[in-house]
Amino acid sequence: MKCISLKQPYAExxxxxxxxxxxxxxxxxxxxxxLIHASKTIDVEACKYxxxxxxxITKGAIIGKAVIYNVKRYPNNxxxxxxxxxxxxxxxxxxxxxxxxxxxxxAVKFDNAVPCLGKMGFFDVHES
Numbered sequence: 001m002k003c004i005s006l007k008q009p010y011a012e013x014x015x016x017x018x019x020x021x022x023x024x025x026x027x028x029x030x031x032x033x034x035l036i037h038a039s040k041t042i043d044v045e046a047c048k049y050x051x052x053x054x055x056x057i058t059k060g061a062i063i064g065k066a067v068i069y070n071v072k073r074y075p076n077n078x079x080x081x082x083x084x085x086x087x088x089x090x091x092x093x094x095x096x097x098x099x100x101x102x103x104x105x106x107a108v109k110f111d112n113a114v115p116c117l118g119k120m121g122f123f124d125v126h127e128s
Contacts, residue, residue, distance in 0.1 A: 003035035003125045005118030008059060009052040011038035013088055015064030015109035021087040021101040023080075027071050028102065028122065035125055036064040036107070039118045046090055061113035062125065067106045074099040 006014060006022065013019035015036050040060045047054045074080045080087075080099060087101060116125065 001033065001035055001125055002030060002122045003037050003062060003116075003118075004122050005037040005039045005120075007041045007043045007046075008038050008054075008057045009043065009047050009050050010088065011036050011063055012052060012057060012109075013050065014066060014104065015107055017107040019086070019088045020104050020107075021072070021083055022104060023074075023087045023089055023099060023101050025098055025100070026121075027073070027100045028068070030122060031068055031070070033065055033067050034122070035062045036066060037061070037116060037118045038063045038113070043090075046088075049090060050088070058113045060118070061115045062110070063113045064107060064109040066104045066108070068102045069105055070103040072101040072103060074101060 010019060014022065038058050038061055042054055042057065042059065044054065047057070083101060
């Protein structure tokens with residue numbers, strides 16, 4: 001199954017359904033169910049902003065699943081800013097002119113996290 005790694009707290013926010021767009025500097029043709037991996041990296045500023053306890057957040061594990069149903073291209077910073085309540089990024093501007101938003105629905109947080117090493121981009125995780 002496909003999996004994508006996100007920094008915390010963004011993985012948590014995605015798994016609980018508060019984050020419905022994942023922004024990346026690249027697009028994807030992938031559509032369907034994917035696993036949400038919480039990387040070992042924490043965005044301290046975002047944890048404080050979203051009032052998430054950094055000491056008790058899961059890291060280095062698969063924490064949930066969701067569905068990518070489409071991809072949106074951000075042609076300018078205005079559209080990026082308009083979607084802030086969906087992507088939850090604290091950045092005021094898109095990083096570059098090739099910014100994309102993976103539109104996400106049906107997020108489910110797992111009761112038990114599954115330890116796993118993350119990778120860049122989408123990566124395959126084999127069921128065991």
